[in-house]
Amino acid sequence: MTPLLQIDDLVVDYASGGRTVRALDGAALTVEAGETVGVVGESGSGKSTLGSAIGGLLPGAAKVVSGAVRVDGDDVNSLRPTQLRALRRERLGYVFQEPIGSLDPTMRVGKQVELALRGRGTKADVLPHLERVRLRDPERVARSYPHQLSGGMAQRVAIALAMAGKPEILIADEPTAALDSQIREEVLGVIFSLAAESGTTILWLSHDLPAVAKRCSRVVVMYGGRVVESGSAGEVLAAPRHPYTAALVRAVPGELAEGERLVPIPGQPPVLDGPSEGCAFAPRCPDADDACAASRPPLVSVEQRDVLCHLAEETVGAGR
């Protein structure tokens, strides 16, 4: 059976001011229908590029060097423009980081919902769609312009727009990063319950490992443009196999007993200009040996966990 989403060895370069930056360095990910996947990584890890690549939304400066993105078996990069639009319209939904910025400032909210519903609903369906995202006064919101809404309200509207077509995959790129902490949970609740209702698969891109692990069935960790670890959320958090994941877990406040120290990750995330020679994490890795810097780690599957590390097998028992 074809998986809902299959990303094979995807390599994406950005041309910026005469030099090339490699955003994805052979990222691989397979997602089955109905999963809720949290993609975790620092800024620059390539998670946003990965998310954009799924809908063929990479900016003009980006170039897919090799690899493929398949949605239901369709290669996104070889679709004709009309097919690509149909894919975005029928099967994908996107929620972005900036809630008010992703709504047209000169169009009333109701009209924007109506536009998103075109072909699958009428003006009468606008209010129910706003109610579904638990907006308290949908009629007032429908009459409002985006600048008259709070960030949380605007993000609910954006969710309503993205979910209007009952997409197969919802890609939420840091959907709560711009929101106040007390409304983050509410907004996430809306996303997850709506997706569950319409059978939508969630791909949540975030830098917050514990938050992702709490809601998602699977956690995918990205580093240096590759997926370095992927597995069921609880297990990844409890027993990380990749040294980077382990370091992330140790750097999370709140997971520690009182008096214990947070352990920062030394060094800086890499900026690649071509394929990484060895493991991208090697310079910062406490366990790295000569092989780590010299050759690219292969994907190792251990106990239903995919790990991209030379030491994966050894670290199994190490109890990280």
Next chain:
Amino acid sequence: MRLFTWWLRRALSAVVTLFLVSILIFAASRLMPGGFAEVVLGPFATPEQKAEVAAKYGLDESIVVQYWLWLTTALTGDFGISMISGEPVTTEFGLRLPVTAQLTLFGVVAAILIGVPLGVLTAVRAGGRRGGAALGRLASGLGVSVPEFVLGSIVVFLFSRYALGLTVGGYVPFGEDPGGNLRSMLLPAAVLSVFVVAVTARTTRDAVLNVLVEPYITAAIARGESPGSIVVRHVLRNASIPVVTVLTTVTAYLLGGAVIIEYLFNLPGVGTYIVQAVGRRDYAVVQAGVLLAAVVFIVMNMLTDAAAGVLDPRFGSAAKGRKR
């Protein structure tokens, strides 16, 4: 209510501006070396003759008294008489305004019908293939930077040297001979339009490019909206404010008189008239002309603000006194 007080404030500040402009222009016209008497009587006039002319037109009074007299009569709608022709200033301007208005109309229509679509098109194509964008930039760059007198002179030369069907000069009012009027106005309007169209196209292009990188455009693409729908529904209105601003500015500028074009094509417009009046020290004409230009600019500015309020709801709330 807040909107009303906002407009009231704008109107009051417009009146104050006009008042200050009138003082400035009155003072400036009197500070020009050589007065009306010298211009009329020539270099060999005796002081007695000069004093006689000055007394006849009230120019022997102090400048403050002169200004007061001018201001109080101007407020009743009487802007005095042209000291050269003896005709009321309003009559003189009434003869020339149609020419200027017609040129302005042609220029603005060309800007809207050609400049705006050209700007949108080059912006949307900017990411696309081949040199279309570079060509558009080159064309608008040339249009903006080639001086009117160069292009105008070339056109005048070509059309007077070879019989190409259109006449240079020989202006006839539209009311007398519509066909002849259009034949004589087409060339100057075309030369004028090159500049106006280029400025409008460039502004439109920049505005559209700025909108195209906004996150709501990415969001619309991500929802699978078609490029045409995105331009029509999301881009045009959001890019419109700079375009409206440049259109109203161009309108105001053209209504003040396209001096060079009028000279080249021998058109009796407002611009040439004011320049001539300055040379002849025809004070009443200069004062009325500059004041007219100021009124046009102020009105156009207010129109721009009103349009911005309509086009972008965020400006509307700013006008209502609410902070963004």
